[in-house]
Amino acid sequence: MKGTNLGEFEELVLLTIATLVSDAYSVAICDDLEKRTGRSVKLGVVHSVLNRLEEKGLAKSKLGEATSARGGKRKRYYAVTNAGKAALLKAKDLRDQYWSVIPEFALKSI
Amino acid sequence: MxxxxxxxxxxxxxxxxxxxxxxxxxxxxxxxxxxxxxxxxxxxxxxxxxxxxxxxxxxFFRLYTIRKPEFVNLLINWIMLSSYIKTSGRTIVRNPLFSMINIVGLAISMSVGLLMIGVLSDTLSYDKFHEHHSRIYRVTSHYEYLNEKDGNFMATSSLRAAREIKETFSIPEEVAILNREFSGDIKAGEKIIPLSGFWANPALFKVFSFELLKGNPATALKDPFSIVLTEKSAKKLFGTEEAIGKAIVFNNDKQYTVTGIIKDLPTFSHIQFDILGSLSTKEIIAKDDKSELAWDNIWNTWVYLLLPKDANLALLKANFDELSKREDPTVKHTHIELALQPLDKIMIGDDLGNQIGPVMGKSSLWIFGALTFVVILSAGFNYTNLSIARSLKRTREVGIRKVIGALKRDVLGQFVVEAVMISLCALTLAFILFLLLKPYFLSIEPSVQKLLVLDLSPSLLLYFIGFAIIVGITAGFFPALFFSRINAVQVLKNVANSTFFRKLTMRKVLIVLQYCISIIFITSTIIAYKQYRHFVAFDLGFKTENILNIYLQGNKADILRKELSELPEVKGISQSVMVTSVGNYWGTQMKYHANPIDSAGVYYNIVDENYIPLHEHKLLAGRNFTAKADSSESEVIVNQQVLKRFNIANQDPAKAIDEIINVDRKDLRIVGVMKDFHYGRANGRNSRTEVVLRYSRKDARLLNVKIQSTDLLATYSKIESIWKKYDAVHPMEAKFYNAQIEEAFAGLKGAVKIAGFLAFLAICIASLGLLGMVVFSTETRLKEISIRKVLGASEGTLLYLLGKGFFLLLAIATCISIPVTILFFEKVAFPELANHAPLSIPEMFLGVLGVLLVALIMIGSQTLKVARTNPAQVLKSE
Structure with a gap:
């Protein structure tokens, strides 16, 4: 397994998967990310990140049911694995830790 | 939805x-x-x-989305490839003799192939440095006099044509003109250096990409008396000083200003010069010469056109024809046709006369290419032959491979890979041979050395490797096909009974072919060498022995002559303007009063009164010239051909004396009639032609010094030291007449050398192949021989038994190749070669005998070895 450290975008994608719960497939993730972050998110980038997350074992996927939309192609739904959840928590903890030790005045003046 | x-x-x-x-x-x-x-x-x-x-x-075409190639198949291919290489390597090592024969044979032939590739790549890279090389064309002309086509296109055209094209044609963008000849002694300060080049017009720099280091390309060749030097000549004349704007004196006469320095010309430029003079100068100097701008003066000017992209060449040709129609009436009985030749075709194109510099020529490239192909083919035969011959030992391997599951194409692949491996091995050896052969090849003929460099470059090495792979695939294809067709069941069941090995026809045919090639090469070499000796020692109708021709190079004859005649070794000195019988022609027009309209070209030489006795020309009637101080020309000596051509005095030499003929617009009295001699090169069809000898003591260009000495070298250096006293600038240019004749046939000598070399290679390859076959067939019959021996056969009978098949093949080869050679020379080569020596059959057989002797030694030694083996030892190990 490659390193379990999460990149910033990887973290966002993983969080989006968690948010969308049972509707987390590539296009939806893309849209949601665009909506929340306000940046333009390319499908290709999301795809490669999803692929990487799956390779790292942080997310898992399964094919859904075939519908008449999407040219009859099935969607691939993603879900966060335990390892993914752990990685997310670890990242959050790390941040909280920092926030807890930053003196109040340090960021106030900026 | x-x-x-x-x-x-x-x-x-x-x-x-x-x-x-x-x-x-x-x-x-x-x-x-x-x-x-x-x-x-x-x-x-x-x-x-x-x-x-x-x-x-x-x-989405990304690393993680791409489908991996059919992994399993690829894996198998890879594993099999390494297996092929391994088995092939083992076979090569296991049969060192056969492998050596294959590798050495291929290497020898491939070294010639490498030379050929080098030559081709050199010739094809000519003139590619010109930016517009694909758009530059040269104007060539075809000269026709009295509807007599001489079939020769000239690389030159006339100044008149150049001017007309420049002024009236709309298609060419630029017209560059080079005019012969701007050569002579250039004096800069105290230095005098002989340099040579052309007159050129300013458009030269627009058409060609000659790089002007200093000076303005638009004006450098514009004004009269401008001269452009190459970097090298500038360095010679001025050293490190700035040359631009300096004055130089040309031939102690006119003064020129240096207006440009041109970067030294690349080797691969078909135009080579030291200096360029502005064409406008020539126009001033030759102002009074009417012939300068004549339509039929097509001998001195090269015209290059820069055409626009996609120019209409047909239209341009039509324009040319119109121009010819317009201009033809200005000259009598003459038609001149102009044509275009692309710059890229100059080196490899048709063989034109009057080239600006040496060219390779289509025919020599084709001949050399064909010969190379034949030699490589011969080595390829060896490979095919030996591989199939040895197939007996490898059919089992193939059978097992097939049983395990190899397809036809797998077996095919295996043997092709093996052949490529061998040819790559051969390439390394061939490359070493190539490096060794290179200097010899370049020195075969002086012109070759000027034309080719054969430098190694990465692309050349790539061509070499590609060539080796192609040779490998072609040589290996037939054996591979043969093996791939093997029926596994049959070979595994019973090897000896399989019918493959009974079919030897192809192998026999190949051996016969190889020996035919060898014999044709060797006999041709012998015949060509005989012709060369024949022409060099040809009876020209006068004597050339011990005559040293010294070129005066502008010096006065008299002083040098006086000094030289004091040497005890010098038996006589005469003077002339040219050397006959070595391919030089000086022509002029002649008329005879009996038929005033009929003027015809005659060749001439201007000599003094000593010339005829010194060269032992035979006078049939009349007398020799007498010494005469005044310069007016009044007497002439003609040969029999002149009498015949103009029907003077019914061709009776005695009566022709005192007849008046008009030569070069002067009325001259015939004082003597000489026997015909070969004015041209002895192999020319019209070498024994109409010749007049004219008299003048002033116009001499060279001294003919007859020497009688036991130490010619010492005499030569004595003469040289005298020369140095009078001319410090030019090194003495002197050659023995016989050596000059030999030089005139240097082309033939070069051909003999190449043919000889190729003959040697062909014989080597054929012998190697034969050796392989003999070794193989004797080894496979070892048991049979042993049994025969036990039963009482003598060594002699065994030799006969083993050898007779091969002897028969050699006999067939001889019977085919000798008539082919004779036919080739009688029908193709000799009609082109006048005055050739007759074919001598005994000498041809000598060559054949040589080849056969080598073959016999090969067969004899091997069969003897087998015949002498102890049968007990062979039969024991059953």
């Missing part, structure tokens, strides 16, 4: 996606793209959506 037929994404893009994408990712990806597509159709319209779809498909 029915999809309209129109709103589907581009089908080809979807196909592309499904072609490259991993199957496990494909469905999802396709679906996503489709969803986006539908969305885009609504938002941005169908066309844009399609475009985005295509771009996205292309963008």
């Amino acid at each position: 029915k999809d309209d037929l129109n709103i589907t994404p581009p089908r080809w893009a979807t196909h592309l996606l499904s072609w490259y994408c991993k199957p496990e990712l494909l469905e999802d990806l396709e679906g996503d793209l489709n969803e986006y597509f539908q969305r885009n159709v609504k938002a941005r319209g169908l066309r844009k959506a399609k475009l985005i779809y295509v771009i996205d498909v292309l963008k």
Whole structure:
């Protein structure tokens, strides 16, 4: 397994998967990310990140049911694995830790 | 939700996606793209959506989406390839003799192939440094006098044509003119250096990409008395000083100003010069010479046109024809046709007369290429022959491979790989041979050395490797095909009974072919050498022995002559303007009063009163010239051909004396009639032609010094030291007459050398092949021989038994090749070669005998070895 450290975008994608719960497939993730972050998110980038997350074992996927939309192609739904959840928590903890030790005045003046 | 037929994404893009994408990712990806597509159709319209779809498909071509190649197949191929290499390596090592024969044979022939590739790559890289090389054309002319076509196109055309093209033609963008000849002694300060070059017009720098280091390309060749030097000549004349703007004196006469320095010309430029003079100078100098701008003065000017891209060449040719029609009436009985020759074809194109410098020529390239091909073919035969011969030992291997599951193409692949391996081994050896041969090859003929460099470059090495692979594939293909057709069941059941090995016809044919090639090469070499000796020692009708021709190079004859005549070794000195019988022609027009309209060309030489006795020309009637101080020309000596051509005095030499003829617009009295001699080169068809000898003591260009000495070298250096006293600038240029004649036939000598070399190679290769065959066939019959021996056969009978098959093949080869050679020389070569020596059959057989002797030694030694083996030892190990 490659390193379990999460990149910033990887973290966002993983969080989006968690948010969308049972509707987390590539296009939806893309849209949601665009909506929340306000940046333009390319499908290709999301795809490669999803692929990487799956390779790292942080997310898992399964094919859904075939519908008449999407040219009859099935969607691939993603879900966060335990390892993914752990990685997310670890990242959050790390941040909280920092926030807890930053003196109040340090960021106030900026 | 029915999809309209129109709103589907581009089908080809979807196909592309499904072609490259991993199957496990494909469905999802396709679906996503489709969803986006539908969305885009609504938002941005169908066309844009399609475009985005295509771009996205292309963008998804990433490392993680691409389908891995059919992994298993590739793996097998890889494993098998290494297995092939391993087995091939083992076979090569196991049969060192056969492998050596194959590798050495291929290497020898490939070294010639490498030379050929080098020559080709050199010739093809000529003139490519010109930026517009594909758009530059040269104007060539075809001269026709009295409807007599001489079939020769000239690389030159006339100044008149150049001017007309420049002024009236619309198609050419620029017209560059080079005019012969701007050569002589150049004096800069105290230094005098002889340099040579051309007159040229300013457009030269627009047409060609000669780089002008200093000076303005637009004006450097514009004004009269401007001279452009190459870097090298500038250095010679001025050293490190700035040359631009300096004055130089040309031939102690006119003064010129240096207006440009040109970068030294690349080796691969068909135009070579030291200096260029502005053409406008020539126009001033030759102002009074009417012939300068004559339509039929097509001997001195090279015209190069820069045409626009996609120029209409047919239209240009039509313009040329119009020009000819317009200008032809200005000269009598003459038709001159102009044509175009692309710059890129100059080196490898048709063999034109009057080239600006040496060229390779199509015919020599073709001949050399064909000979190379024959030699390589011969080595390829060896490979095919030996591989099939040895197939007996390898059929089992192939059978087992097939049983295990190898397909036909796998076996084919295996043997081709093996052949390529061997040819790559041969390449390394061939490369070493190539490096060794290179200097010899370049020194075969002086012109070759000027033309070719044969420098190694990465691209050349790549060509070499490519060449080796091609040779390997071609040589290995037939054996490979043979092996791939083997029937596994048959070979595994019973090797000895399989019918393959009874069919030896092809092998026999190949051996006969190889020996035919060898014999043809060797006999041709012998014949060509005989011709060379014949021409060098040819009876020209006068004597050339011990005559040293010293070129005066502008010096006065008298002083040098006086000094030289004081040497005790010098038996006589005469003077002349040219050397006959070595391929030089000086021509002029002649008329005879009996037929005033009929003027015809005659060749001439201007000599003094000593010339005829010194060269022992035979006078049939009349007398020799008498010494005469005044310069007016009044007497002439003609040969029999002149009497015949003009029908003077019914061709009776005695009566022709005192007849008046008009030579070069002067009325001259015939004082003597000489016997015909070979004015041209002895192999020329019209070498024994109409010649007049004219008298003048002033116009001499060279001294003919007859020497009688036991130490010619010492005498030569004595003469040289005298020369140095009078001329410090020019090194003495002197050659013995016989050596000059030999030089005139240097081309033939070069051909003999090449043919001899190739004959040697062909014989080597054929012998190697024969050796392999003999060794093989004797070894496979070892048991049979042993049994025969036990039963009482003598060594002699065994020798006969083993050798007779091969002797028969050699006999057939001889019977085929000798008539072919004779036919070739009688029908093809000799009609082109006047005055040739007759074919001498005994000498041809000598060559054949040589080849056969080598073959006999090969067969004899091997069969004897087998015949002498102890039968007990062979039969014991059953």
